[in-house]
Amino acid sequence: MAATALVMIDFQAGFHHPAWGARNNPGAEAQALRLAGHARAQGWPLHMVRHLSTTLGSPLHPESGGLAFLAGFAPQDGETLHEKSVNSAFIGTGLEADLRAQGVTHLVICGLTTPHCVSTTCRMAANLGFDVTLAHDACAAVAANADTSWQPGLAAPDPEAIHAAAISHLHGEFVTARSCAEIMGAAR
Structure with missing residues (x-):
């Protein structure tokens, strides 16, 4: 039974659409892929989350062509895909049940975008009793969120300020915010 799992939120082609405007942390995806490699090496379960917007015209709507995972982010054999249409990865998915069945008590979370689906999932995870670490440098915010x-x-505010504010609101109350390097260097 695994004590730690990695939850990767919405690393989809639709988030590279110009409609989102400027974003911070252009290295978020590279950091997240390194973290995924670490999680796989540690034997942590990986849970990939994909957003299916119900809003016509959204870059994340099924008709938009933006649902595809970015290169390297599709679930591998034995990894679970959860599809959602709201901000929380726990609403309308089997995420909580799957984590409980795997004996997971600690989540490492990363994804797009920091103030929306990442923040909402972190808050709900903590409220459900999970210990949550947020990989802050494997997340990003966009200008369209403002x-x-x-x-x-x-x-x-610019995307960096949006990102920093979202992390600041989560850290200490719902999550422990750590860099990927810190997470990968910590024995768990």
């Missing part, structure tokens, strides 16, 4: 229409005259 809707300031609710406050006229408010400047939209």
